[in-house]
Amino acid sequence: MERTSLMIVALLVSLSVVAVKAEDPYVFYEWNVTYGTISPLGVPQQAILINGQFPGPRINCTSNNNIVVNVFNHLDEPLLFTWNGIQQRKNSWQDGTPGTMCPIMPGTNFTYRFQVKDQIGSFFYFPTTDLHRAAGGFGPINIHSRNLIPIPFARPAPSDEYDVFVGDWYNKGYKSLKKILDEGRTFGRPDGIHINGKSLKVGDKDAQPLFTVEAGKTYRYRFCNAGLRTSVNVRFQGHPMKLVEIEGSHTVQNVYESLDLHVGQCASVLVTADQEAKDYYLVASSRFLKNEKFSTVAIIRYANGKGPASSDLPAPPPENTQGIAWSMNQFRSYRWNLTASAARPNPQGSYHYGKINITRTLKIVNTRSQVDGKLRFSLNGISHANAETPFKLAEYFGVGEKVFKYDLMSDEPSNTDKVTVVPNIKNATFRNFVEIIFENHEKTIQSYHLDGYAFFAVAVEPGTWNPEKRKNYNLVDAISRHTVQVYPNSWTAIMTTLDNSGMWNLRSDMWERYYLGQQLYISVLSPARSLRDEYNIPDTNPLCGIVKGMPMPKPYTA
């Protein structure tokens, strides 16, 4: 009944809108976010479920669809979701980071509304508040190409598509993990790896298949690593993977025996069920964890197949120095398919990104240190702290200076070891073409994500960066994506055009680092203050902190 009335409302909304102008179709979801008990590694613990599910329900849509998600917060803590990789053009109002929105308070609901403008591919959502991501609350966002747009693999293949989350897991529960971080300590190594919330061992007798396939058919697997800190390698027994897409870009279709997925990354592959009909294992194993290895399996079953999977698993790639070289080479083998038609992110000039002059370079070095006896992580000497008033709202209401100062972090690393804990907000110029270098002097792998944009990941190299290194950039067919790794004692370069007005989070995807300050916000304001460049704040967005009760600023006009 609820559902039906919802659908009718949906229909009426879209009809009335269609009457005005042909608008893109709407997709509606209603989410009840609750606590529940799950046991990804066999140990029961409190988790965050959406409509009773972990991983959460799939958002399934097509390029340019309007997505409406009515979120009911039944937790006992404020909550926000972000839409990892969805660019939210002109609309950081819906980005769901604590720097852009007031949280959804317990016992209340909030309706996110956004458009998946000019995007295709595999993404995911997750909660940004507190340490909620350690408890779940994540799920897939699949954006299909519109019917008329050719895709670079034959239709009707793939026969079906499967969403697969891999990632590390901690048995402690998010409240205990948060307490450890709040006390100034690290929460250390994970307890294992899961695949879609389960962790089977080879030979488990009553194991149920994760997916069932039909002989001769081809399937699309959309993998995402939504873990907290561990890179994961995925591989199928006896079945190579044809890579077709990474985070919204159709790739050159190389074939891989195994793929590294760093935290926050997604990739989709085609796998054909062309082997003897029986069970096969999908293997997920940890990468680059010192002195420790975790792995788990899931069963892919051929319908009408005979017999269990062999216990002979495909070997993992090498570890240590050799393993890093292996992984870097794999990164360099990823190429954007320049002839595939698809909705292209950042259409302005992005196609020939190698010919655009760089207007600003940010070189960012991460550090781990103690501040007042507590563990903090920082970028160029600034360890970010959130404020009660979201920075975007403070800026919009004209009271930014009461909450934060712009540009406390410089564009170059500081040469002192001093770390300051303050909001880290960079002021950027609208439409600048920027180069960001992440230089990692630590022994652990890093992973960074930028909201509001796709960027070109042009280089991943060992050692330290200098301007000469630009000669080695891939300025032709680098993947346009949203998350990139930085290997130990290495650097990574990305490029993007800051053509999306708003306040955007640039963050470490290593969740204890994110929580303890390894992130910042980039404020990109169009001088025009016009609806052409940024939407108005929706009237439904809650207000909090010092902007609560303030008179609304004059709305933007055309």
Ligand SMILES: *[C@@H]1O[C@H](CO)[C@@H](O)[C@H](O)[C@H]1NC(C)=O
């Ligand atoms: C959410 O919970 C409400 C109240 O318990 C229920 O009526 C509704 O059907 C639920 N919605 C979904 C999508 O599960």
Ligand SMILES: *[C@@H]1O[C@H](CO)[C@@H](O)[C@H](O)[C@H]1NC(C)=O
């Ligand atoms: C997902 O969306 C695509 C295209 O919009 C559609 O073809 C497919 O049937 C949908 N799948 C599900 C499970 O809703």
Ligand SMILES: *[C@@H]1O[C@H](CO)[C@@H](O)[C@H](O)[C@H]1NC(C)=O
């Ligand atoms: C809360 O949910 C109700 C019922 O679906 C809906 O009418 C209302 O608009 C929602 N409130 C917000 C702030 O999204």
Ligand SMILES: *[C@@H]1O[C@H](CO)[C@@H](O)[C@H](O)[C@H]1NC(C)=O
């Ligand atoms: C790139 O996409 C085109 C167009 O769909 C396709 O024909 C071609 O095979 C793809 N190229 C590679 C190298 O994957």
Ligand SMILES: *[C@@H]1O[C@H](CO)[C@@H](O)[C@H](O)[C@H]1NC(C)=O
């Ligand atoms: C880029 O910079 C070079 C050298 O400063 C200049 O000659 C060229 O015109 C610039 N190109 C563009 C597209 O602005």
Ligand SMILES: *[C@@H]1O[C@H](CO)[C@@H](O)[C@H](O)[C@H]1NC(C)=O
């Ligand atoms: C931010 O940068 C813009 C454009 O470069 C400049 O006009 C503006 O004054 C700067 N704002 C602050 C607060 O630094």
